[in-house]
Amino acid sequence: MASESVGGAARTRPSTRRKHTEILDAAISIFGTKGYANGTLADIADQVGLTHAGVLHHFGSKQNLLLQTLAYRDETDVKDLVEKHIPDGPELFLHLVRTAFANAHRAGIVQVYTVLSAESVTEDHPARPFFEERYATLRREVSDAFRVLCEQEGVTEPDTIDVASASILAVMDGLQLQWLLHPAKIELAGATEFAIRAIVNAVLSPGPELSSYRSDEARPTGDTDRPRT
Amino acid sequence: MASESVGGAARTRPSTRRKHTEILDAAISIFGTKGYANGTLADIADQVGLTHAGVLHHFGSKQNLLLQTLAYRDETDVKDLVEKHIPDGPELFLHLVRTAFANAHRAGIVQVYTVLSAESVTEDHPARPFFEERYATLRREVSDAFRVLCEQEGVTEPDTIDVASASILAVMDGLQLQWLLHPAKIELAGATEFAIRAIVNAVLSPGPELSSYRSDEARPTGDTDRPRT
């Protein structure tokens, strides 16, 4: 059974391992285009020239295939960054923007994360622990970068850093969703760059409160009265 | 058949219409907790004391029930805003923050939008047109508010407004996802307020570029342009 090979052991033959990753790639494609609940083992099997029983021989169960798929995607991303080790300082913000530029040419990867992360909040979803840990880790990394930046540039309340870190990840995710819905209307990379810049600058110097932009105190009838300059 | 009653006609008996909305409320709950693909008509039927055949009598098909459910949610939201008509000026930004405060006590509503909007990007999903139109409309409304604000406060390139509008909706969605995963770690309303404020301020005065924060020893010019008031 494949269930015991956790770290991708070397005990299997090369052709087997090749098929293994071939299935994982197909799973990314299917879970991305149809979701986990709606995508089927037969869909994945078709894409690699097997039957669903063949896929189950490699992964034991659909749920295990999902978890292996998420782990596989993560380790592939990390591999791309080996020695280009994730920057731990303010460079991280530039790295996030570069990631957005890369993602604009990887709709499949973006979609599988968008679809599965949202699906993971549903009842007893097997991917939920994965995404909980993923976001907790990412927020910690972004917060660390903020702390380094704040030491360099000035001071800021630690509470603001947590909120800003979550906001940066949030705006990246949200823009991806809108981009998947309207690829022609959303410029993923440019918008991500703008938003991250806005949030980083807000941490370093907050600027005026929103309420200071209020056009008036009370609207009497609420008819079409325009705020004048 | 209920398929022809588009606007919620008055031709049906009150008890029937009551059951109708009862089913729609159950559908919000089920589609939110299990998703559209995974939630079943029997789940929804159980929640209102019917069989799945009873639900189908009211809505004809599962797909139609989903569309009616989305329309029902939208018109309920609008009803809450009747006479409190959505502000069309800079007040809109404060309204969005207030919405986030309200949402922090409506996890079910937040979850159904989060789950279904992401699911809608999957293959031939029946809710896709709904969310495409929803985001296009919301971006237009936020952009309108930005244009009014920019007339008051200064000038800005129209391109920035589009990017900022998408970013504001994005950060709201993304924070909702993280909040659903970690309710104790994310302060939905406070974070939303911070992020919207950051983006609005960035539109009015951009501030330094991200690359100016690079920690690299060699930096072209030593100036780090210190931001505004």
Place this chain on the structure above:
DNA sequence: GTCTATATGCCGATAGAC
């Protein structure tokens, strides 16, 4: 390692009794 065949179950939708 991959297949065919099958067990088992759930789903959406329809038909017709009450």
Place this chain on the structure above:
DNA sequence: GTCTATCGGCATATAGAC
């Protein structure tokens, strides 16, 4: 308006041949 009964389809997973 709601039910029971049922049809047809498809899902995951298992068993065993090759």
